[in-house]
Amino acid sequence: MIFEMQSPAELLFGRKYRFVVPEKLIPGNVFILCGSHSKDQIEKELLPVLDGRKVEIFPSFPAEAPLAETDAALAAARSIGARNIIGWGGGSCIDGAKTIAALLDTSLSVTDVFRDDITFGSRSCFFAALPTTAGTAAEMTPNAVLCDHETNIKKSLRGPSMFADLAIIDPELLESAPDHVLYSSGFDALTQGIESTISARSDAMTSMLSIEGAFLTWQGLQQAASGCRASHVFDMLGRGCMLSGAAFVRSGLGAAHGIGHPISGLKGVPHGVCCAILLVEVLKWNLPCSIDPMKQLALRFNLETPEKLIGAIADLRDKCGLPSDFKSWNLQKKDFPFIVKNCRSGSMKSNPRPFSDDEVCKLLEKII
Numbered sequence: 001m002i003f004e005m006q007s008p009a010e011l012l013f014g015r016k017y018r019f020v021v022p023e024k025l026i027p028g029n030v031f032i033l034c035g036s037h038s039k040d041q042i043e044k045e046l047l048p049v050l051d052g053r054k055v056e057i058f059p060s061f062p063a064e065a066p067l068a069e070t071d072a073a074l075a076a077a078r079s080i081g082a083r084n085i086i087g088w089g090g091g092s093c094i095d096g097a098k099t100i101a102a103l104l105d106t107s108l109s110v111t112d113v114f115r116d117d118i119t120f121g122s123r124s125c126f127f128a129a130l131p132t133t134a135g136t137a138a139e140m141t142p143n144a145v146l147c148d149h150e151t152n153i154k155k156s157l158r159g160p161s162m163f164a165d166l167a168i169i170d171p172e173l174l175e176s177a178p179d180h181v182l183y184s185s186g187f188d189a190l191t192q193g194i195e196s197t198i199s200a201r202s203d204a205m206t207s208m209l210s211i212e213g214a215f216l217t218w219q220g221l222q223q224a225a226s227g228c229r230a231s232h233v234f235d236m237l238g239r240g241c242m243l244s245g246a247a248f249v250r251s252g253l254g255a256a257h258g259i260g261h262p263i264s265g266l267k268g269v270p271h272g273v274c275c276a277i278l279l280v281e282v283l284k285w286n287l288p289c290s291i292d293p294m295k296q297l298a299l300r301f302n303l304e305t306p307e308k309l310i311g312a313i314a315d316l317r318d319k320c321g322l323p324s325d326f327k328s329w330n331l332q333k334k335d336f337p338f339i340v341k342n343c344r345s346g347s348m349k350s351n352p353r354p355f356s357d358d359e360v361c362k363l364l365e366k367i368i
């Protein structure tokens with residue numbers, strides 16, 4: 001048997017862990033890519049303790065990591081000779097920062113690497129990831145999902161140099177997300193935990209992590225959707241996302257992610273919302289080939305059968321105010337060829353039941 005498991009070099013989970021960032025940095029200047037909600041907090045908490053270093057904050061990085069903005073941020077990081085790259089925000093910020101760190105010492109642009117599938121090697125700068133959403137688990141993974149707005153193609157850049165040197169999941173950072181972000185991110189994490197569990201590439205170790213990860217996210221979302229915003233809810237959501245992330249790095253994901261990426265790229269549907277819309281129908285399709293892991297999940301969720309689990313996921317999606325179809329984005333049959341052509345990623349390969357192109361279209365017809 002051959003076994004490999006990879007993760008960030010250092011993983012810290014806990015309240016206030018964000019304050020250890022300064023002592024972990026290597027010598028040299030600091031570039032911080034963040035979302036609009038995080039800038040004030042970074043300026044107040046982190047900047048005063050980075051005396052003596054040049055620091056550049058690139059704020060308000062957009063969702064879904066667009067190529068043009070990622071290239072602009074890369075140029076800004078190079079212009080200050082940054083040796084430390086910090087991604088502090090949602091999955092888009094972390095994927096953007098991860099890409100910048102990986103390409104910082106090269107002469108490559110993000111756009112060229114993305115469009116021409118250029119490979120890249122090791123890096124010498126330091127990269128830290130601090131998520132403010134419990135969703136993509138980008139802090140755990142060696143890939144960055146970017147979007148080319150000229151072609152509407154959304155795909156992953158991947159490489160060993162993309163694992164973070166330091167991933168800090170501080171549940172206090174999760175508390176400021178607005179409800180719609182909390183719920184859509186949570187459904188991304190829930191989808192990751194479930195797709196990892198039923199993946200064709202799952203194994204004993206990934207199942208242990210992903211079942212517990214899915215369950216913690218499930219519990220956290222149930223309590224959040226009932227109005228609870230106590231600290232333990234964010235602890236559960238943070239832990240759930242982390243465990244599922246540790247699992248799917250190895251197991252891969254499934255068709256909700258595979259089919260969701262081109263829809264998100266084409267129509268601008270937030271990734272977590274795509275997951276929420278697709279998950280129920282994908283699980284129904286997969287059921288004949290995923291009975292055993294679905295039974296394990298149902299058991300952990302304290303539900304009697306896989307069918308009841310699927311029904312409960314639909315109920316939770318509705319309770320979170322997430323849509324069950326793509327009507328608001330005007331997804332139409334004429335969009336299907338683009339989706340079919342661009343959905344054949346690694347996620348589709350690890351889906352437990354194969355899809356023909358026609359079967360992808362039949363599934364989409366149920367949710368347009």
Ligand SMILES: [Fe+2]
Binds near residue numbers: 135136192271275
């Ligand atoms: Fe995801």
